[in-house]
Amino acid sequence: MAELTNLETKLGEVIGLAMAAQAATKSVAKLARADKRPGLVESLNKMHGEAKEAEQRGKEIAGTFEGKKSAILKEARSVKxxxxxxxxxxxxxxxxxxxxxxxxxxxxxxxxxxxEILARFNKRARHPGVRELTSWGLPIQKRHLTDVRASSLQIVDNEEPDAIS
Ligand SMILES: [Fe+2]
Structure with missing residues (x-):
């Protein structure tokens, strides 16, 4: 198996996290559905779709690294x-x-x-595909984080702190 550079390893990791995110959003959407929170289910489904797209886009870029694709995907599977x-x-x-x-x-x-780490490595590596991938994906990941935090605080605001959990 080909040895990976830092940049290629990080690419594999973001692909793997995108795979894991699909499973995670699916599981949490299931909880939200059981809890009758249709707005949240919808937002989790959207996140799921974006995670799927991140996986696909990441794999496409991985394919442009000559002779490295299978090692990058192996890294991705391990992270997943x-x-x-x-x-x-x-x-x-x-x-x-x-x-x-x-x-x-x-x-x-x-x-x-x-x-962020992938984007920072690429500041010096200057891989055009990785640049395009991270400028697409980083703002989406930041939005995902903002949205899940907001959703959890919204639930908290409707629960009593001294109720038995
Ligand atoms: Fe995400």
């Missing part, structure tokens, strides 16, 4: 699996929508951090 394990650790049958949004807050913050 770690993400799935983290979700399994964090969420269980007792979890409610707020728990789900808390997990997503961590996941989206992680995505913002990784996309």
């Amino acid at each position: 699996e770690k993400g799935a394990e983290m979700m399994e650790t964090y969420l269980d049958e007792e979890s409610d929508t707020l728990d789900g949004l808390e997990f997503l807050t961590m996941a989206e913050a992680g995505e913002v951090g990784h996309w």
